[in-house]
Amino acid sequence: EAQVTQNPRYLITVTGKKLTVTCSQNMNHEYMSWYRQDPGLGLRQIYYSMNVEVTDKGDVPEGYKVSRKEKRNFPLILESPSPNQTSLYFCASSPRPGLAGPHNEQFFGPGTRLTVL
Amino acid sequence: AQKITQTQPGMFVQEKEAVTLDCTYDTSDPSYGLFWYKQPSSGEMIFLIYQGSYDQQNATEGRYSLNFQKARKSANLVISASQLGDSAMYFCAMREGNNAGNMLTFGGGTRLMVKP
Numbered sequence: 001e002a003q004v005t006q007n008p009r010y011l012i013t014v015t016g017k018k019l020t021v022t023c024s025q026n027m028n029h030e031y032m033s034w035y036r037q038d039p040g041l042g043l044r045q046i047y048y049s050m051n052v053e054v055t056d057k058g059d060v061p062e063g064y065k066v067s068r069k070e071k072r073n074f075p076l077i078l079e080s081p082s083p084n085q086t087s088l089y090f091c092a093s094s095p096r097p098g099l100a101g102p103h104n105e106q107f108f109g110p111g112t113r114l115t116v117l
Numbered sequence: 118a119q120k121i122t123q124t125q126p127g128m129f130v131q132e133k134e135a136v137t138l139d140c141t142y143d144t145s146d147p148s149y150g151l152f153w154y155k156q157p158s159s160g161e162m163i164f165l166i167y168q169g170s171y172d173q174q175n176a177t178e179g180r181y182s183l184n185f186q187k188a189r190k191s192a193n194l195v196i197s198a199s200q201l202g203d204s205a206m207y208f209c210a211m212r213e214g215n216n217a218g219n220m221l222t223f224g225g226g227t228r229l230m231v232k233p
Contacts, residue, residue, distance in 0.1 A: 031219050042121070042208055042223030043162075050219075058220060090162060094219060105152070106221060108162035 002027045004109035006091050012115045013081060021076045021112050023091030030096045032074040033058070033106065034066065037088040046089075049074055081116040088113050120144065121209050121224035129230050130199045137184070138194040138227045140209030148214030151192040152221065153183070156206040165207075168192055170214075196229075204231045 004025045013019055025032065033048040035058075045058030049068040063085055065077040074093075078085060092106040122141045130136040142151065153165040168176045168183045176183040184193040196203055206228050210221040 033219065035221075040126075040225045042210075042225050043221070044223070045220045048219065088160065092162075092221075105164050105167065106219070107164075108154075111160045111162075113160075 002107070004091055004093055004107050006089075006109040006112050008112060009110060010113050012117065014117050015082055016080050019078050019081060019114075021078075021089060021091075021114070023074045023076065023109060024072050025074075025091075025093040025107070026072065027093060027095075027107065028071065029093035029107075030071070031106075032068065032091065032093045034064070034074070034076050035090045035092065036060065036085075037090060037111075043090060046076070081114075083116045086114060086116050119224075120222045121211055123207075123209055123224035123227050125227045126225070127228040127230065129232055130196075131232050132201060133198055135195060135197045136199055136229065138196070138207050138209075138229065140192045140194065140224060142190050142192060142209070142211050144190075144211065144213050146213040150212045151183070151185070152210040152212070153181070153192075153194045154208045154210060155203075156208065156226070157202075158205070162208075166194065199231045201231050201233060204229060 007022045030051045034046040035043040037043045044060045046064050047066040049055045055066050089112045091109040094106045120143050149170045151168045155163045166176050166178045166181045168185045175185050180197045182195045206226045208226045209224045212221050
């Protein structure tokens with residue numbers, strides 16, 4: 001089954017304790033992205049990757065790191081989490097960058113709910 | 118300025134009636150795409166419908182249709198014959214043509230509640 005998976009789905013942690021949220025897709029998509037969702041703000045892009053070893057900042061990159069060593073994986077790293085990073089995080093992938101109509105829609109993972117105390 | 122505006126934080130609709138969820142957007146790019154996603158209480162994002170800026174006709178997908186008014190920069194989602202399972206958050210999103218990052222810009226969402 002074609003899908004984007006994220007782990008963990010739920011995480012409660014404390015300020016300053018490094019954590020990684022994994023994201024994996026099995027569709028051979030070139031493009032992957034991380035979003036965070038906060039009430040009233042919709043989803044905002046954190047980082048994206050157009051292909052292996054190619055990453056760039058989205059709208060809200062502060063406090064996050066990413067890496068893309070393999071095509072299928074795109075982990076999100078919080079080196080020193082803070083309470084303002086409490087949010088719902090989504091990983092997404094799509095076949096290729098650029099505008100190409102609905103066939104380039106982004107497939108979203110199930111989400112990771114993170115709480116930083 | 119907000120690129121995507123959804124002015125209805127919450128809405129009620131009676132089961133089996135139609136409902137329109139509003140979305141206005143702001144872009145100077147002539148090439149763009151508009152998306153609607155549904156987010157049920159379980160949290161996943163479900164793609165519903167897409168409208169391209171050059172599409173001549175309004176998009177339709179089953180009970181979903183998009184009322185695309187380009188001059189007004191609006192892309193309202195119409196759900197016909199509402200069902201209880203339509204209760205969810207709905208997000209309007211846009212991708213602009215010169216967006217190398219393939220980024221979707223989302224509105225704040227509308228929570229739809231379907232009454233039995």
